[in-house]
Amino acid sequence: MTEQIRTIDLFAGAGGLALGFQQAELGYEPIFAVEIEPAAARTFKLNFDCRVHDGPIEQVHDYPPAEIIIGGPPCQGFSPLGRDRDDESRAQLNELWQHYLKAVRQVRPKAFVIENVPEFQKSAQFAKLLELLDTDEELKEYGYNYGVLNAADYGVAQRRRRGILVAIRGLKEVPWPPPPTHGPESQDGTPYATLRDVIADLSPTPEITEIGTRPDGGQDLHIRRNPTQKSLERYRAIPEGGNRFDLARNRPDLLPNCWANKPTGTTDVMGRLWWDRPGFTIRTEFYKPEKGRYLHPTADRPITHREAARIQSFPDDFVFEGSKIEVARQIGNAVPPNLAKALAEFVYRLAFATPVTEEA
Numbered sequence: 001m002t003e004q005i006r007t008i009d010l011f012a013g014a015g016g017l018a019l020g021f022q023q024a025e026l027g028y029e030p031i032f033a034v035e036i037e038p039a040a041a042r043t044f045k046l047n048f049d050c051r052v053h054d055g056p057i058e059q060v061h062d063y064p065p066a067e068i069i070i071g072g073p074p075c076q077g078f079s080p081l082g083r084d085r086d087d088e089s090r091a092q093l094n095e096l097w098q099h100y101l102k103a104v105r106q107v108r109p110k111a112f113v114i115e116n117v118p119e120f121q122k123s124a125q126f127a128k129l130l131e132l133l134d135t136d137e138e139l140k141e142y143g144y145n146y147g148v149l150n151a152a153d154y155g156v157a158q159r160r161r162r163g164i165l166v167a168i169r170g171l172k173e174v175p176w177p178p179p180p181t182h183g184p185e186s187q188d189g190t191p192y193a194t195l196r197d198v199i200a201d202l203s204p205t206p207e208i209t210e211i212g213t214r215p216d217g218g219q220d221l222h223i224r225r226n227p228t229q230k231s232l233e234r235y236r237a238i239p240e241g242g243n244r245f246d247l248a249r250n251r252p253d254l255l256p257n258c259w260a261n262k263p264t265g266t267t268d269v270m271g272r273l274w275w276d277r278p279g280f281t282i283r284t285e286f287y288k289p290e291k292g293r294y295l296h297p298t299a300d301r302p303i304t305h306r307e308a309a310r311i312q313s314f315p316d317d318f319v320f321e322g323s324k325i326e327v328a329r330q331i332g333n334a335v336p337p338n339l340a341k342a343l344a345e346f347v348y349r350l351a352f353a354t355p356v357t358e359e360a
């Protein structure tokens with residue numbers, strides 16, 4: 001029988017990261033999570049049936065014993081090196097880091113994994129974190145490596161770059177990167193997962209306008225929006241793979257002034273996805289085509305919540321709690337479970353598959 005690897009998830013969100021670790025079927029089991037957003041905390045509790053502190057991490061003083069800590073503080077507030085932020089946001093951020101590291105120091109897990117936006121790895125805060133890992137008496141025990149990974153390389157139908165750091169107690173060198181499973185860099189050249197692979201079976205014309213229940217009892221997230229006639233005409237002017245520049249060419253009369261005055265840059269705005277390629281980063285407002293490449297490959301509408309969840313590699317039986325906006329935030333914030341699963345396998349080989357006597 002697989003031995004349980006007790007897992008603590010900090011800044012847990014809906015639990016995309018935790019789900020991937022669980023899906024690896026190597027024994028990872030969330031036993032405690034921390035999440036400030038009530039709806040996301042409810043989602044986590046419902047899907048993992050584990051204890052969740054549904055409040056700020058600042059309130060948590062005692063962590064249960066665990067073999068691994070996973071998670072990453074939220075994305076806002078990372079200043080690139082040399083560019084100063086205001087004192088308040090910096091202080092807030094530092095505090096969150098203190099709390100992640102406080103958990104590591106208290107629990108002394110065998111491994112920990114930090115996920116964040118790629119920019120984080122260029123920030124002054126990250127430099128400080130690395131310095132601590134190298135010098136702090138307790139954190140020095142961890143060997144680590146880090147880099148920016150693309151979810152598409154790990155079987156997710158989405159180009160999504162994430163900064164990942166993996167630390168293992170007692171291991172001098174952590175190899176990098178975790179071996180890609182898809183795309184040209186993968187061992188057997190498995191092609192990237194595409195939009196066609198993950199959403200082609202869903203109706204181009206969703207019928208419901210609120211989160212509902214499917215005939216089979218599952219959660220129905222294939223939600224229609226009600227665009228204005230003008231929005232519909234804009235969508236129609238953009239072909240598969242096109243963007244706002246096609247709108248400017250095909251229907252200049254429909255081009256909003258703010259775009260007309262910005263002739264270069266932002267090629268994903270009002271972008272339409274391709275059927276036979278991975279999608280692009282799903283953010284928290286994927287239902288607004290003016291915010292990114294979120295138009296369905298052929299239907300004249302943005303992707304639905306179900307499509308966004310599939311592009312993030314969430315299975316349909318994962319249930320989200322909260323309003324449409326809250327669920328979209330949970331989907332957009334999540335680590336794609338397939339990427340998390342690859343990380344779980346990587347960490348397992350380094351930290352848990354080796355007999356204890358052979359390490360250090």
Ligand SMILES: C[S@@+](CC[C@H](N)C(=O)[O-])C[C@H]1O[C@@H](n2cnc3c(N)ncnc32)[C@H](O)[C@@H]1O
Nearest residue numbers: 011012013014015016017036056057333334335
């Ligand atoms: C990037 S999301 C986490 C996504 C998650 N790892 C997943 O895969 O689904 C960061 C989360 O941190 C939560 N958060 C922000 N500040 C927090 C705090 N002070 N204490 C606890 N959670 C916090 C946010 O509500 C958000 O859900």
